[in-house]
Amino acid sequence: MIWFILIFLVLFTPVDIAVYFGIRRVFNLLKKPKSKKIVKMAYWSFNFVFALYAIILIIIEKNSAEPDYIIYRSYFMLAGAVMLVYFPKIFFSVFLLIEAIIRGIALLLNRIFKSSEISVFKKIAALKIFSITGLVIFILTFFIILQGMLIGRTDFHTTHVVVPFKNLPKSFEGLKIAQISDMHLGSFNDSLDVRKGIELLMNEKPDIIFFTGDLINNQAEEAEIMLPELKRLHAPMGIYAILGNHDMSDYRRWKTIEEKTENISDLIKVEEKAGFVMLRNRNVILRKNKDSIALIGVDNWGKPPFRKYGNLPKAMKGVENVAFKILLSHDPSHWDAEVEGKNNIDLTLSGHTHAMQLGINCFGIFWSPVSWKYPHWAGLYKDGLQYLYVNRGFGYIGFPGRIGMTPEITIIELTKAN
Numbered sequence: 001m002i003w004f005i006l007i008f009l010v011l012f013t014p015v016d017i018a019v020y021f022g023i024r025r026v027f028n029l030l031k032k033p034k035s036k037k038i039v040k041m042a043y044w045s046f047n048f049v050f051a052l053y054a055i056i057l058i059i060i061e062k063n064s065a066e067p068d069y070i071i072y073r074s075y076f077m078l079a080g081a082v083m084l085v086y087f088p089k090i091f092f093s094v095f096l097l098i099e100a101i102i103r104g105i106a107l108l109l110n111r112i113f114k115s116s117e118i119s120v121f122k123k124i125a126a127l128k129i130f131s132i133t134g135l136v137i138f139i140l141t142f143f144i145i146l147q148g149m150l151i152g153r154t155d156f157h158t159t160h161v162v163v164p165f166k167n168l169p170k171s172f173e174g175l176k177i178a179q180i181s182d183m184h185l186g187s188f189n190d191s192l193d194v195r196k197g198i199e200l201l202m203n204e205k206p207d208i209i210f211f212t213g214d215l216i217n218n219q220a221e222e223a224e225i226m227l228p229e230l231k232r233l234h235a236p237m238g239i240y241a242i243l244g245n246h247d248m249s250d251y252r253r254w255k256t257i258e259e260k261t262e263n264i265s266d267l268i269k270v271e272e273k274a275g276f277v278m279l280r281n282r283n284v285i286l287r288k289n290k291d292s293i294a295l296i297g298v299d300n301w302g303k304p305p306f307r308k309y310g311n312l313p314k315a316m317k318g319v320e321n322v323a324f325k326i327l328l329s330h331d332p333s334h335w336d337a338e339v340e341g342k343n344n345i346d347l348t349l350s351g352h353t354h355a356m357q358l359g360i361n362c363f364g365i366f367w368s369p370v371s372w373k374y375p376h377w378a379g380l381y382k383d384g385l386q387y388l389y390v391n392r393g394f395g396y397i398g399f400p401g402r403i404g405m406t407p408e409i410t411i412i413e414l415t416k417a418n
Helices: 002-026 033-062 068-113 119-127 129-150 191-202 221-225 257-273 333-339
Strands: 157-165 176-180 208-211 239-241 276-278 282-288 291-297 325-328 347-350 360-362 365-367 379-383 386-390 408-416
Touching: 002 033, 002 068, 002 129, 033 068, 068 129, 157 386, 176 191, 191 408, 221 257, 239 291, 257 276, 333 347, 333 386, 347 408
Parallel strands: 157 408, 176 208, 208 239, 239 276, 291 325, 325 347, 347 386
Antiparallel strands: 176 408, 282 291, 360 365, 379 386
């Protein structure tokens, strides 16, 4: 890990140097010796202290006796701090590079034609258009990331969706489903943040609640601590859950396979204590009056590097003749591979992508870089008579914040299509 920090410093030192000289240029510090000295001391002192803080934090946490999930929180905060410090610098550096290229072209033309610099390049360089623009973007980026860390990560939003089906049984007309996903409880320092999202869900008074995986980051203890908050979830028709890729305990080095298996078992016990009915490659029939629908749940099924634990054929046994089917599957890649156009599952509910916790959701634009990897990454999708809804997630992991893609509680109402 220390080697990682050293490599990082080597790679990003040119960025630090570029930003320093960019600041000097924008504010004409060469003509202000006292200001130049103060800025120089302040800038490089901050960079030194930040690097020292990162190294000390890693050394302390590496030798810490605290549970892994608490140590990971510290790493998440460090990742957020790195984004906060270096992402704005990178954007600033890009604009400084563009301006340097323009100045270089002006100088080259001057050398070639042995005359004064070509006016257009000279004027652009003199106006400092790119360096000033870069500094403005630097400031904006800093505050956008800071807002995402301080506010965005717990700025829960409710999304209401109405989905029509021709074959929906009459008794289930208007069924109100609440979906949450990817709680990643180990990332939360304060249980009140979890309660905030759960209370927002409960205010919707859903008929049934579905949780589509990743309750924890690694250890069942993360969920055990939050059990009082999880017990706040309840619905007349019950609450159901599946296991996501993190719930399968693949991202921690266990001493033995038995220890890993025990962790999964402990997690399931916590979820059952909270009132969840666990659907591990199996189904249940939901009945109302004389009508029924099938609820199918599978363990995580993903494309590499994510493992395939889900067994859809096994989970569907016995419900082949049920007219209406809902599938809970954590990873939307599963819908692409085994559901879309391949069977008669009507509605699939997934999560997993988090919408990358980063994107644009304003002025009619809804986009995230995660769309480059997942064609179905957030919201409602339709293919023929089949629907998929991908929830953006309740919690966060890695970067301790959300920018543009706020945590989501989905309320889905089923209606009878004409």
